[in-house]
Amino acid sequence: MFACGHTGIAPDIMTLGKGIGGGAPLTAMLAREAVCCFEHGDQGGTFNGNPLMTAAGLAVWPELSKPGFLGAIVAAGRYLTQALNKLSAKHGFGQVRGRGLLLALDLRSPVAGDIAAAALDNGLILNAPRPDTLRFVPALNVSHEEIDQMLEILDSVIR
Numbered sequence: 001m002f003a004c005g006h007t008g009i010a011p012d013i014m015t016l017g018k019g020i021g022g023g024a025p026l027t028a029m030l031a032r033e034a035v036c037c038f039e040h041g042d043q044g045g046t047f048n049g050n051p052l053m054t055a056a057g058l059a060v061w062p063e064l065s066k067p068g069f070l071g072a073i074v075a076a077g078r079y080l081t082q083a084l085n086k087l088s089a090k091h092g093f094g095q096v097r098g099r100g101l102l103l104a105l106d107l108r109s110p111v112a113g114d115i116a117a118a119a120l121d122n123g124l125i126l127n128a129p130r131p132d133t134l135r136f137v138p139a140l141n142v143s144h145e146e147i148d149q150m151l152e153i154l155d156s157v158i159r
Contacts, residue, residue: 006099009075012031015030016028019064019140020060020064022059024053026053072141074100076101078148079147081096082153084103084136087154093108096110101140104134104135105133106133109132110132111131112134115128115157126154
């Protein structure tokens with residue numbers, strides 16, 4: 001369920017976001033009882049504690065917990081990683097970093113903003129957090145077909 005499960009690390013405190021709200025702005029903080037210094041309601045913020053977002057999270061949780069859902073996310077992440085590695089080799093880019101469906105592609109030159117802008121003009125939303133890096137953060141339920149479509153657009157923009 002969480003990235004720490006891939007590392008063998010058992011954290012004392014975790015913060016959660018993105019997937020738990022299914023696109024709605026929702027965050028959470030989890031802490032082991034032995035290290036938690038907060039009482040319920042002590043920690044507030046824009047994306048936590050309001051009834052509407054909590055209802056969204058309660059609606060999303062059964063979907064995240066369905067048998068096979070996490071396996072499908074892992075498979076989609078592998079598929080996207082492999083496809084980005086092929087694209088990188090084709091265009092002489094650098095490594096693909098990250099895990100699952102949170103990935104970055106090192107472009108080796110400061111063209112990320114131009115690529116992201118051209119991709120947007122072609123219907124693909126990408127993030128360029130650095131001048132030489134593209135970030136990929138598709139929805140957790142992204143299909144292989146949607147990944148293929150994204151890569152077709154990206155490849156044509158790069159060419």
